Amino acid sequence: MKLLILDRDGVINYDSDAYIKSVAEWIPLPGAIEAIAQLSKAGWTVAIATNQSGIARGYYDIATLEAMHARLRTLVAEQGGEVGLVVYCPHGPDEGCDCRKPKPGMLKTIAEYYNTPLTGLWFVGDSLGDLEAAKAVDSQPVLVKTGKGEKTQGKPLPVGTLIFDDLAAVAAELINN
Numbered sequence: 001m002k003l004l005i006l007d008r009d010g011v012i013n014y015d016s017d018a019y020i021k022s023v024a025e026w027i028p029l030p031g032a033i034e035a036i037a038q039l040s041k042a043g044w045t046v047a048i049a050t051n052q053s054g055i056a057r058g059y060y061d062i063a064t065l066e067a068m069h070a071r072l073r074t075l076v077a078e079q080g081g082e083v084g085l086v087v088y089c090p091h092g093p094d095e096g097c098d099c100r101k102p103k104p105g106m107l108k109t110i111a112e113y114y115n116t117p118l119t120g121l122w123f124v125g126d127s128l129g130d131l132e133a134a135k136a137v138d139s140q141p142v143l144v145k146t147g148k149g150e151k152t153q154g155k156p157l158p159v160g161t162l163i164f165d166d167l168a169a170v171a172a173e174l175i176n177n
């Protein structure tokens with residue numbers, strides 16, 4: 001199965017140190033919607049694993065988060081594609097949950113949902129925690145330079161991390177090779 005897992009903030013949409021607190025603040029990065037649609041039309045299932053501690057912090061609620069994801073699905077559908085399973089961690093850093101990246105819980109949930117192995121599965125993120133989550137389950141860490149990616153690139157990365165400019169470049173690599 002051609003399954004690709006994406007981080008959300010900083011990969012699909014612009015991120016903010018003030019969190020993405022509303023649909024209005026959820027703004028796709030250039031080429032990201034098209035990339036997801038092209039991957040989908042090329043037979044890829046595109047799932048999402050996103051930390052959303054803003055829920056625990058009280059910055060926005062589940063309904064608002066779901067509205068952001070409905071917007072994403074609409075935009076991708078308008079380009080003829082579709083978005084697969086979206087999994088989020090609503091917990092705060094101190095809650096000790098199993099789903100907050102760098103823990104791999106969300107990756108495991110997605111792989112189990114699609115009944116597909118995690119080994120070698122590409123997980124695309126902009127933060128070190130994304131890459132560490134991938135490494136923890138022998139998936140392929142993929143860093144994009146959007147969002148916090150350029151800052152992350154300056155840190156020691158998991159061995160074997162692949163680096164691309166943005167999601168469009170990741171899509172081109174997967175579709176054309």
Ligand SMILES: O=P(O)(O)OC[C@@H](O)[C@H]1O[C@@H](OP(=O)(O)O)[C@@H](O)[C@@H](O)[C@@H]1O
Nearest residue numbers: 007008009016017019020050051052053
């Ligand atoms: O990149 P993904 O996982 O899709 O989502 C990241 C967001 O949940 C937020 O994660 C926060 O980290 P803390 O949760 O406060 O450590 C900060 O980095 C925010 O800037 C960011 O918007």
Ligand SMILES: [Mg+2]
Nearest residue numbers: 007009010126
């Ligand atoms: Mg991110």
Ligand SMILES: [Zn+2]
Nearest residue numbers: 089091097099
């Ligand atoms: Zn969690």
